[in-house]
Amino acid sequence: MQENGVVKGIKDGVATVEIIPWDECKTCGSCGAAQPRSIKVSADDFGDIRCGDPVTVNVAPPAMLKVYLLLYAVPLVVFVGLILTGYAVSGHPLWSFVGAILATICVYVLIGRYMRNKPEFLPQICPR
Numbered sequence: 001m002q003e004n005g006v007v008k009g010i011k012d013g014v015a016t017v018e019i020i021p022w023d024e025c026k027t028c029g030s031c032g033a034a035q036p037r038s039i040k041v042s043a044d045d046f047g048d049i050r051c052g053d054p055v056t057v058n059v060a061p062p063a064m065l066k067v068y069l070l071l072y073a074v075p076l077v078v079f080v081g082l083i084l085t086g087y088a089v090s091g092h093p094l095w096s097f098v099g100a101i102l103a104t105i106c107v108y109v110l111i112g113r114y115m116r117n118k119p120e121f122l123p124q125i126c127p128r
Contacts, residue, residue, distance in 0.1 A: 001059045004128065007051050008038065015041045015049065015125060017057055041125050054128040063120050070111050079104045 005017040018038050041057060049055060079100045086096025115121050 001061070001064055003057045005039075005055055005057060007049055007053050007055055007125075009051055010049070013042055017041055017055060017125065019057070039123075041123050047127075049125065049127055056126045056128050058124045058126060060120070067115070067121060070115065074111065075104050075107050078107050 003019045005019040007015055008018050009016045016038055017040075039057070082100035082103050083096050086099045087093055090096055
């Protein structure tokens with residue numbers, strides 16, 4: 001994924017970048033991406049980048065695929081698997097649902113801890 005933007009501020013190792021919508025988004029606008037949006041990008045060193053500079057924010061495609069799998073597929077498989085297993089073991093749908101919800105929350109916490117310090121998941125900011 002590659003997005004173009006402008007640096008609006010840098011403070012304490014976090015840059016705020018206003019993402020510029022694609023030209024195609026301006027004509028459609030169905031998903032709300034036609035409006036500029038701000039994201040925060042963390043880095044140890046931004047190099048020569050200053051406020052007002054045009055930049056490109058990159059996330060490698062393999063990293064995006066891993067993110068999608070970790071945030072959507074894994075919790076869904078855990079949730080559905082535990083609903084079915086819990087119902088088969090307990091025979092009560094409420095207990096299987098509650099157990100699956102609690103396990104899914106735990107899975108999201110573990111995924112968050114796993115992804116937090118992995119540089120491969122962080123976006124890279126480069127001058128244009």
